Amino acid sequence: MKLIIAIVQDKDSNRLSGELVKSNFRATKLASTGGFLRAGNTTFLIGVDDSQVESVMNVIRNSCKVREQLVTPVTPMSGTTDSYLPLPVEVQVGGATVFVLPVDRFEHF
Amino acid sequence: MKLIIAIVQDKDSNRLSGELVKSNFRATKLASTGGFLRAGNTTFLIGVDDSQVESVMNVIRNSCKVREQLVTPVTPMSGTTDSYLPLPVEVQVGGATVFVLPVDRFEHF
Amino acid sequence: MKLIIAIVQDKDSNRLSGELVKSNFRATKLASTGGFLRAGNTTFLIGVDDSQVESVMNVIRNSCKVREQLVTPVTPMSGTTDSYLPLPVEVQVGGATVFVLPVDRFEHF
Ligand code: NI
Ligand code: NI
Ligand code: NI
Numbered sequence A, B, C: 001m002k003l004i005i006a007i008v009q010d011k012d013s014n015r016l017s018g019e020l021v022k023s024n025f026r027a028t029k030l031a032s033t034g035g036f037l038r039a040g041n042t043t044f045l046i047g048v049d050d051s052q053v054e055s056v057m058n059v060i061r062n063s064c065k066v067r068e069q070l071v072t073p074v075t076p077m078s079g080t081t082d083s084y085l086p087l088p089v090e091v092q093v094g095g096a097t098v099f100v101l102p103v104d105r106f107e108h109f
Helices: A010-022 A050-064 B010-022 B050-064 C010-022 C050-064
Strands: A002-009 A027-034 A040-048 A067-071 A089-093 A096-102 A105-108 B002-009 B027-034 B040-048 B067-071 B089-093 B096-102 B105-108 C002-009 C027-034 C040-048 C067-071 C089-093 C096-102 C105-108
Touching: A002 A010, A002 A050, A010 A027, A010 A040, A010 A050, A027 B040, A040 A050, A040 C027, A050 A096, A050 C105, A096 B096, A096 C096, A105 B050, B002 B010, B002 B050, B010 B027, B010 B040, B010 B050, B027 C040, B040 B050, B050 B096, B096 C096, B105 C050, C002 C010, C002 C050, C010 C027, C010 C040, C010 C050, C040 C050, C050 C096
Parallel strands: none
Antiparallel strands: A002 A040, A002 A096, A027 A040, A027 B027, A027 C027, A067 A089, A096 C105, A105 B096, B002 B040, B002 B096, B027 B040, B027 C027, B067 B089, B105 C096, C002 C040, C002 C096, C027 C040, C067 C089
């Protein structure tokens, strides 16, 4: 038995939840913050047999992989300088930090 | 030293907190979601000596055991069809998922 | 690799976050409650190489150490008995509970 603790960006959290359910893995989710990003993230707790660790890792990798995304910067409101139009920029989103912990004992009451 | 991570339904959370205090165990609680249930649950972190694991397990088992509960389904509001009266149904509530993790080192500052 | 789980009082949480960033350690934060105190606390998850555990421990110790603080008790509102003036009292604040857990595997996607 292993306890997998995965910290993922909020924007990947729903997709990861859905993919874990599809693959029949159960996860408990905790709202979290910090790490690289100011933005909120989600900490998943997933308990699995040793033989399933690789499958869960694949689900996480596929659901949360780092990719580029176009983001249009928010500009301060301004009534006068309409000469400036913000252009979308590419930012990296996604990614996951994953710890696999040994479990001495697992119980389900 | 062990770290016990117990995930319990919100409705059992207060009872478990109280019983742990009574037995002189300290717990840190984290709001969590997911697992079997849409509903909210609570994740307890409890650090104990190896010799106390069984006692904590018993407290969790007794506070959170699965049992049947009568629930009256919520019906959509309706001014006209008062011919339908929802009957209470039995649902399973309670239960806990518990991981016991080895601890390399414990400090209390 | 180790996973350090540190539970600290909310009032020390910002200082600890700042000091960890200064020392180049990344932490994920979870809002938590309970333990000794009714008041809210924060649970930090910090993944580090074995060789860095002692450094992180020092940062936590320095940021969260128990100290005395003067607190003026809140008194019930009262229009008539202005003869009673609450005096500040010394209370202990701070402190941290820290678990160092072994990690079988660490991945960063
Ligand atoms: Ni169950
Ligand atoms: Ni203490
Ligand atoms: Ni990264």
